[in-house]
Structures are given as C-alpha cells and as structure tokens.
Amino acid sequence: MRFLAPFCSYFLLYCSSSSLALAIESPADFLARIYDTYSHDGSETVFLGRTDEGRIASKKFISVLEEDAALTPPGDIGFLGYDPLCQCQDYQELIVTEIRILFNDGKASHAAVTFHPFKDEKYTITTRVNLVVENGRWFIDDILDAGQNSIREAIAASNLEQRSNRSNN
Numbered sequence: 001m002r003f004l005a006p007f008c009s010y011f012l013l014y015c016s017s018s019s020l021a022l023a024i025e026s027p028a029d030f031l032a033r034i035y036d037t038y039s040h041d042g043s044e045t046v047f048l049g050r051t052d053e054g055r056i057a058s059k060k061f062i063s064v065l066e067e068d069a070a071l072t073p074p075g076d077i078g079f080l081g082y083d084p085l086c087q088c089q090d091y092q093e094l095i096v097t098e099i100r101i102l103f104n105d106g107k108a109s110h111a112a113v114t115f116h117p118f119k120d121e122k123y124t125i126t127t128r129v130n131l132v133v134e135n136g137r138w139f140i141d142d143i144l145d146a147g148q149n150s151i152r153e154a155i156a157a158s159n160l161e162q163r164s165n166r167s168n169n
Helices: 004-023 027-036 059-071 151-168
Strands: 095-104 108-116 125-134 137-144
Touching: 027 095, 027 108, 027 125, 027 137, 059 137, 059 151, 137 151
Parallel strands: none
Antiparallel strands: 095 108, 108 125, 125 137
C-alpha cells in the first residue's frame, strides 16, 4: 500500500501538468482571436500597447512601446504611425485568408498571417509575427514589417537615438 501512494501522487501530478499543457491556446487560435477584432467595422481592435489583463504583447515588447511613449513629445505620434498588425492605417472588415505556423516549440512560435485589408479588395498582405509564452499564455514578442525587419528592434533603436539626442542637448 505504501508503494501505491507515491505512484498515485506522481500519476496525478503528471495528469494535471499534461492537462495544463493542453489548456494553452494554440498560436493560430491566439492570432485568429486578435485578427477577428479587425473583421468588423465599428468594433474596437486590440491595442498592441495594452498593459492590463487584455495585454497581447510580451513584456519585452511592452517595455519598448512604453519607453517610446515616454520619449514622445506631447501631441506627437511616436515611432509607430500605423498599426503593425495589419501594416496599415486604415482597413475595412479585414478578412484573414491564412494563418500559417512556421515554427512552434511550445515556448516560442513564428507565424505568417495573410489577409485582405479591405473586404472588396483582391490584394493580400502577409504579416509575420513572433510569439512567446509568458505565464501560460501566448504574447506577441515582435512583428516583422513588409521588409521583414523587426519592429520591436526598430522601436528600441529609435528609443536609444532619442535618449542619446536628449543627453547631447
């Protein structure tokens, strides 16, 4: 009997940890949920810089976004003058045609999201997104622009330049 108790404990621990691993939203489902907010005119899209429980960006990405906001003079836009998720300033009932997971190891994922930014247009845009898991949830860790350059790194470089300019003045 005393050999059965440790076995049962390990079995229950294994079952609970494997069910937790299965409970995490897939990267494709996470991205579909985000892009779904773009599909309805008049609905509010997700905000990349959101820091409450509805946050979609990683802590590293939020950090550079917050620094950009702090360094931006009042009334100015900051580094991002567009929405990097749709690579646009305007869209109308955006239609996702494909979400491809290019890499996923359960801790990080790289995906390509292809969509029509306007429901009546035939052309598509593909945005590549890097995701990471934090506290059992997926978050956007970076977005690659049309030239496949890191948006997070570009904002960080801009922040560094702004800090340098301020210290030189």
